[in-house]
Amino acid sequence: MIRVGVLGARGRVGVEVCKAVEAADDLELVAAVDRDDPVEGLAGAEVVVDFTHPDVVMDNMRWCIEHGVHPVVGTTGFDAGRLAAVRGWLDANPGVNALIAPNFGIAAVLMMHFAQQAARYFDSVEIVELHHPNKADAPSGTARRTAELVAEARRKAGMAPMPDATSTELDGARGADVDGVHVHAVRLAGLIAHQEVILGGDGEILTIRHDTMNRSSFTPGVLLGVRRVREIPGLTVGLEHLLDL
Amino acid sequence: MIRVGVLGARGRVGVEVCKAVEAADDLELVAAVDRDDPVEGLAGAEVVVDFTHPDVVMDNMRWCIEHGVHPVVGTTGFDAGRLAAVRGWLDANPGVNALIAPNFGIAAVLMMHFAQQAARYFDSVEIVELHHPNKADAPSGTARRTAELVAEARRKAGMAPMPDATSTELDGARGADVDGVHVHAVRLAGLIAHQEVILGGDGEILTIRHDTMNRSSFTPGVLLGVRRVREIPGLTVGLEHLLDL
Amino acid sequence: MIRVGVLGARGRVGVEVCKAVEAADDLELVAAVDRDDPVEGLAGAEVVVDFTHPDVVMDNMRWCIEHGVHPVVGTTGFDAGRLAAVRGWLDANPGVNALIAPNFGIAAVLMMHFAQQAARYFDSVEIVELHHPNKADAPSGTARRTAELVAEARRKAGMAPMPDATSTELDGARGADVDGVHVHAVRLAGLIAHQEVILGGDGEILTIRHDTMNRSSFTPGVLLGVRRVREIPGLTVGLEHLLDL
Amino acid sequence: MIRVGVLGARGRVGVEVCKAVEAADDLELVAAVDRDDPVEGLAGAEVVVDFTHPDVVMDNMRWCIEHGVHPVVGTTGFDAGRLAAVRGWLDANPGVNALIAPNFGIAAVLMMHFAQQAARYFDSVEIVELHHPNKADAPSGTARRTAELVAEARRKAGMAPMPDATSTELDGARGADVDGVHVHAVRLAGLIAHQEVILGGDGEILTIRHDTMNRSSFTPGVLLGVRRVREIPGLTVGLEHLLDL
Numbered sequence: 001m002i003r004v005g006v007l008g009a010r011g012r013v014g015v016e017v018c019k020a021v022e023a024a025d026d027l028e029l030v031a032a033v034d035r036d037d038p039v040e041g042l043a044g045a046e047v048v049v050d051f052t053h054p055d056v057v058m059d060n061m062r063w064c065i066e067h068g069v070h071p072v073v074g075t076t077g078f079d080a081g082r083l084a085a086v087r088g089w090l091d092a093n094p095g096v097n098a099l100i101a102p103n104f105g106i107a108a109v110l111m112m113h114f115a116q117q118a119a120r121y122f123d124s125v126e127i128v129e130l131h132h133p134n135k136a137d138a139p140s141g142t143a144r145r146t147a148e149l150v151a152e153a154r155r156k157a158g159m160a161p162m163p164d165a166t167s168t169e170l171d172g173a174r175g176a177d178v179d180g181v182h183v184h185a186v187r188l189a190g191l192i193a194h195q196e197v198i199l200g201g202d203g204e205i206l207t208i209r210h211d212t213m214n215r216s217s218f219t220p221g222v223l224l225g226v227r228r229v230r231e232i233p234g235l236t237v238g239l240e241h242l243l244d245l
Numbered sequence: 246m247i248r249v250g251v252l253g254a255r256g257r258v259g260v261e262v263c264k265a266v267e268a269a270d271d272l273e274l275v276a277a278v279d280r281d282d283p284v285e286g287l288a289g290a291e292v293v294v295d296f297t298h299p300d301v302v303m304d305n306m307r308w309c310i311e312h313g314v315h316p317v318v319g320t321t322g323f324d325a326g327r328l329a330a331v332r333g334w335l336d337a338n339p340g341v342n343a344l345i346a347p348n349f350g351i352a353a354v355l356m357m358h359f360a361q362q363a364a365r366y367f368d369s370v371e372i373v374e375l376h377h378p379n380k381a382d383a384p385s386g387t388a389r390r391t392a393e394l395v396a397e398a399r400r401k402a403g404m405a406p407m408p409d410a411t412s413t414e415l416d417g418a419r420g421a422d423v424d425g426v427h428v429h430a431v432r433l434a435g436l437i438a439h440q441e442v443i444l445g446g447d448g449e450i451l452t453i454r455h456d457t458m459n460r461s462s463f464t465p466g467v468l469l470g471v472r473r474v475r476e477i478p479g480l481t482v483g484l485e486h487l488l489d490l
Numbered sequence: 491m492i493r494v495g496v497l498g499a500r501g502r503v504g505v506e507v508c509k510a511v512e513a514a515d516d517l518e519l520v521a522a523v524d525r526d527d528p529v530e531g532l533a534g535a536e537v538v539v540d541f542t543h544p545d546v547v548m549d550n551m552r553w554c555i556e557h558g559v560h561p562v563v564g565t566t567g568f569d570a571g572r573l574a575a576v577r578g579w580l581d582a583n584p585g586v587n588a589l590i591a592p593n594f595g596i597a598a599v600l601m602m603h604f605a606q607q608a609a610r611y612f613d614s615v616e617i618v619e620l621h622h623p624n625k626a627d628a629p630s631g632t633a634r635r636t637a638e639l640v641a642e643a644r645r646k647a648g649m650a651p652m653p654d655a656t657s658t659e660l661d662g663a664r665g666a667d668v669d670g671v672h673v674h675a676v677r678l679a680g681l682i683a684h685q686e687v688i689l690g691g692d693g694e695i696l697t698i699r700h701d702t703m704n705r706s707s708f709t710p711g712v713l714l715g716v717r718r719v720r721e722i723p724g725l726t727v728g729l730e731h732l733l734d735l
Numbered sequence: 736m737i738r739v740g741v742l743g744a745r746g747r748v749g750v751e752v753c754k755a756v757e758a759a760d761d762l763e764l765v766a767a768v769d770r771d772d773p774v775e776g777l778a779g780a781e782v783v784v785d786f787t788h789p790d791v792v793m794d795n796m797r798w799c800i801e802h803g804v805h806p807v808v809g810t811t812g813f814d815a816g817r818l819a820a821v822r823g824w825l826d827a828n829p830g831v832n833a834l835i836a837p838n839f840g841i842a843a844v845l846m847m848h849f850a851q852q853a854a855r856y857f858d859s860v861e862i863v864e865l866h867h868p869n870k871a872d873a874p875s876g877t878a879r880r881t882a883e884l885v886a887e888a889r890r891k892a893g894m895a896p897m898p899d900a901t902s903t904e905l906d907g908a909r910g911a912d913v914d915g916v917h918v919h920a921v922r923l924a925g926l927i928a929h930q931e932v933i934l935g936g937d938g939e940i941l942t943i944r945h946d947t948m949n950r951s952s953f954t955p956g957v958l959l960g961v962r963r964v965r966e967i968p969g970l971t972v973g974l975e976h977l978l979d980l
Contacts, residue, residue: 447706695923
């Protein structure tokens, strides 16, 4: 049994994480802490999951690391400076590890990784992401990140630009250009969060698609992080590094 | 046995039509005429298929109608004036009928028809079309036409605008706006011609997709036109009117 | 404002129907009745929605019809005898109408209708349905019904059997045979309820797909029935008859 | 310029390989040999592509290896004994390498590899393969192989059996059972060769799909083999080992 604490335990994500920890046979929920609770409540946890806010996550991580607790963090807002600070705390506390991941959806993380690997072998790659109509940004952060990874893989492999003979275009028809990769954003009532990476070459197409069907789709990834963080020395950024790919 | 003539018989499409007519048990190819052949070669045909050029198609149709031959026409370039002229010739030659269709792909025609019918029952509709990278225009003519039909169906049903909370958009991400319908054009090596109409409402999605897998995909529609043109009085514009929908 | 009553108001479906009626500007929820409530509570309703049980639905319908209330019924278990009884009550109470529908999902109903229409124009049709792994029956009732409709449409059109050269088959690989139509049932964690009808001919494919994304996907169809039942004389069986197809 | 010879040069595949070699700037076609041509015609080639027949491929490979030519082989029929023989010839001729691949379609090979990697992270995996109706076997060899790889990955990861509550099944509905993985085979006019691996877990789905759009879809994989065989010491079985995955 791994003793798990949850920070942001009453937030939308935290509630789901608490439920999932309690439902798992090999995990024990020892602390569910939210903004007005004393952080000392986490004492006794081996691993702490943090889905809180950029304003407080650094204090949270510091406290955890200095108290020998491995943090698993889904809170956003990490830049190079913050990552360096975390690395410093980990260096000062040998035996403590940390996982920071911008995306805990295993299917989404695999989609990005596979897209990046496959991109070197196809003349063309485009991305279609599809979301519910309440989403404010287009394209999604995941689609932009995927496009950047694809573009980087193609650059490293020295690939030629993608073929495209479009000469008459209705404004916007060919989507957004992210680093040379065309990205299309569909917004549709009834959808949740979906993305398709389509790769095409001479006579064959490879499609990698990810569908989020409900709001607990990130919990398997969080539990994977909780189970593995103790064995991955130092700081790990990105769930893909835990997937033995 | 229906006696069939083909005009434009050595063109890319005409060659396929000739092959398909010859392969059909109930059809007999009695004339294969191209640009340097005398049109009189068509005498003896009951139905003539015309995939030629806007410059010559009106002369072809007139000759057919005045000689009691039913034309089945895939050549483009028909406007209101041309259609009126054809109707005049048909009025003067009772018993002769004509079919003009901008698209003989049955799957594509059904996709458009179904999209139009379904559009009244879903909050959101978007179109993703996907083609080979040598295509010059984006979006495709079929996608534009589908969007117009969808928009018209929604207008007639008095529907509210589609929900869309996008406030931060990378230029082009949300596609082209055709009459209020978002249309996205993917260009990818390995593809041929494909289109998806995605309709979404409260908790459910309906997707209608059409894939063209090779260049003979229009022949079943042409043969259907050949078999039915004799029974549909006067001028018919659009293959959908022959499909008993 | 249409005054609406709900029978089975505390069942899983009934709860959603009550919510949807209350959220609609043109509908007023005047009675929410469940198994221990007196049916007289429905007096004052113009339309009553019934998602109850085969054991009680006939009594419910009779009471409604004799009290001048139009029933909209999603309860299952109607055979020819039951339908005849309902018709008799309606004949005796002119001006009262009834709608009985085995499926209120508009996308699913449209999928079935379009599949039936398209089936006459393609050499091959197969069905792939995909559901959550807790489903007891395979294939789903919707998939069986779709296959029957497709088979009937092909029979009426005098079509040849579908081409299939399979000579070496691992048991079950080609799916279940429903009236000559192959039906495949996928069971997968994370899925809800989905179905794809794939139609193929010479060089082109038409795919009609339906995705249920959550458990309220039937409410738009129920509200449509509530709004239209007053204008469709007598008994209507099947939501498709209200869709102006 | 790599000097390339082709064995089986007048076979369906060989013809495409010859064309592709001639079209590539960095490759030179120095010999196109078929069954009645003397194998000595291959002298001068650095790499030889062999799409011939199980009856002759072993003689071909031996000749190549003993003459310092690297064989790239798509011919089928290799068992453990044959592979051991090839390894013996390679040991006796240091500096000569060989590539034998059952599948040269890069998209298909990537699909299998990604499916195998992802299989460890999802509760359920099923495979739907779709082919033209002239195919004799169901499911396809690629689908069987994918299922075996998925099953092996799950076994190694110690995963529980997939959830499946099916208690009433129409015969065949749940597909073929390959090593515990359900495989469904669709046969449809208009299709070529397609496969979808669908993986599902708590609230999310990952789909990896491969579409073959024409008969030259294997040529990019063959050219990749030709370009890399000189650098991969000894015998390599499977294109995936050349893809830096």
